[in-house]
Amino acid sequence: MITDPQELDTGVDEVIRFEGVVKRYGRRQAPAVTDLTFSVRRGELVALVGPSGCGKSTILRMVNRLVEPTAGRVVVDGRDTGHVDVVTLRRGIGYVIQAAGLMPHRTVRHNVGTVPRLLGWDRDVTARRVDELLDLVGLDPATYGDRYPAQLSGGQQQRVGVARALAADPPVLLMDEPFGAVDPVVRDRLQTEFRRIQTDLRKTVLFVTHDLDEAVRIADRVAVFSSGGVLEQLADPQTLLSAPANDTVVAFTGSDRGLRRLAVTPLRAEDLDKPLVVAPEDGAAYAATALDVDRGQFAVVVSRGEVVGWVPRGALREAARSGPRDARVRDVLRPFRATATTRQDLRAAFSALLAQDAPLLPVLDDGGYAGALTPDVVLRALRRETTGP
Numbered sequence: 001m002i003t004d005p006q007e008l009d010t011g012v013d014e015v016i017r018f019e020g021v022v023k024r025y026g027r028r029q030a031p032a033v034t035d036l037t038f039s040v041r042r043g044e045l046v047a048l049v050g051p052s053g054c055g056k057s058t059i060l061r062m063v064n065r066l067v068e069p070t071a072g073r074v075v076v077d078g079r080d081t082g083h084v085d086v087v088t089l090r091r092g093i094g095y096v097i098q099a100a101g102l103m104p105h106r107t108v109r110h111n112v113g114t115v116p117r118l119l120g121w122d123r124d125v126t127a128r129r130v131d132e133l134l135d136l137v138g139l140d141p142a143t144y145g146d147r148y149p150a151q152l153s154g155g156q157q158q159r160v161g162v163a164r165a166l167a168a169d170p171p172v173l174l175m176d177e178p179f180g181a182v183d184p185v186v187r188d189r190l191q192t193e194f195r196r197i198q199t200d201l202r203k204t205v206l207f208v209t210h211d212l213d214e215a216v217r218i219a220d221r222v223a224v225f226s227s228g229g230v231l232e233q234l235a236d237p238q239t240l241l242s243a244p245a246n247d248t249v250v251a252f253t254g255s256d257r258g259l260r261r262l263a264v265t266p267l268r269a270e271d272l273d274k275p276l277v278v279a280p281e282d283g284a285a286y287a288a289t290a291l292d293v294d295r296g297q298f299a300v301v302v303s304r305g306e307v308v309g310w311v312p313r314g315a316l317r318e319a320a321r322s323g324p325r326d327a328r329v330r331d332v333l334r335p336f337r338a339t340a341t342t343r344q345d346l347r348a349a350f351s352a353l354l355a356q357d358a359p360l361l362p363v364l365d366d367g368g369y370a371g372a373l374t375p376d377v378v379l380r381a382l383r384r385e386t387t388g389p
Ligand SMILES: Nc1ncnc2c1ncn2[C@@H]1O[C@H](COP(=O)(O)OP(=O)(O)OP(=O)(O)O)[C@@H](O)[C@H]1O
Pocket: 025, 026, 032, 050, 051, 052, 053, 054, 055, 056, 057, 058, 059, 210
């Protein structure tokens, strides 16, 4: 076994590199992976997607040598993995699988501390690290630390699986459908939590999923494969959804990829509508005239810097015509039930708009009113992302 592998000249930014990798499980079988070349940069999360059986897990497992390539090589941190001692290699690579793979007769704490113990860490250091990780994945160590896997929900088991993979602080994480076995609500929560963790830790991650929405939500880049492990496109989520490379990717991303793009398009202050702003104490007649001049259909009502609601032009006109002489904006004011912020993606903001009974939604930027979200804004933002800045 070669323990002093030759260093390969890779860019510092490439942590995992596949070079002309082929995998055949049997001589007669068609290749599971065909001449694959691509790399994952430091701190990057690349999601592998594609139809069932297209070779995603095989590709992942060649990184930690659970599967050996038939030809080509996989380079991790500048070293040809074929020349690295398997135990040493796996120490630097966390591995999370769908069923969480926990030891059933060991407590949560024991499961999470497995790798640090194998590495000979001090008991106290390991104990502290384990509790810190349980906190990180949102499990209270006092409540869950001494439970057995069977005493946890599926989502909680998967969190323990993630904590265990992170325990020895490996620079590389391999995740094979890590959130696959839970219901959509828990899955959504796990994705959000994992994204938060990844923003802080910046691990180099290869992430297998059959769920394209999950991929575009959490990945920096998405690799789409077709049968035989053929790489069809490797691109950031925006590009993948707005400029699919070929018909295979078009078919895989689906006719509703325009809708999927909502989730990966940020809401920006410059895209927002700026309807007329009035105050609650303004006269209804004045506001109606101002809206006529502005050619707007509605005005946003702001009081002392805070958005308090909106008024449609028709209601102002009506109040000015048939209401009391001193009718004010506040007499026809309609409150908003929700607000959005510029940190949200278009999908979250648009769904808040759809959930309330108003044609616009106020958007806040660092706490202050930044403008209004309307269906037009959504279209504008999507077009901007397609045509570039
Ligand atoms: N140990 C094995 N022996 C023989 N063939 C295998 C083995 N493991 C996988 N295969 C075959 O290799 C191909 C790729 O399998 P792989 O599990 O990598 O695909 P996948 O994209 O991860 O699939 P899924 O999304 O269904 O999990 C499949 O045709 C599969 O049947």
